[in-house]
Amino acid sequence: MKRFYIAYGSNLNVRQMRMRCPDAVIIGTAFIPDYRLLFKGSKSGEPHSGSRVPVAVWAVSARDERQLDIYEGFPDFYYKKGFPLEVKLSETGKIRKLTAFAYIMHEERKLGMPSSLYLQTCGTGYRDFGFDLQYLLDAMDVSRKVVQ
Secondary structure: OEEEEEEEEEOHHHHHHHHOOOOEEEEEEEEEEEEEEEEEEEEEEEEEEEEEEEEEEEEEEEHHHHHHHHHHHOOOEEEEEEEEEEEEOOOOEEEEEEEEEEEEEEEEEEEEOOHHHHHHHHHHHHHHHHOOOOHHHHHHHHHHHHHH
């Protein structure tokens, strides 16, 4: 049985995701409302009124989800949270409401700067889905101010 998974970090990178989760299928794109993108050593998000995070939605198998659990460090570094979304379907462009899960880094983790390789991987993913790179730049600015 497949579940819907929300990718907002390095798993936006289609090439990387296809290697990590061979059964995964791109469903479409969406935005998580009232959250903002942050870097906590790697990528995460937090509630923030009026902000939004661009995401890709994938259908993943149980095997894919196990691989994602390992990659994300679930449950030690990340927990899973379901989000109701309005997803723009890749195949038709129509909007479909569905619930998908995302990995959210535990809130007590401090902000940090991602590696340049991680940031490049995310940037490729943003381009893969046509997202505005400004979301990544804004997250970097918030992290840079806290780290300095």
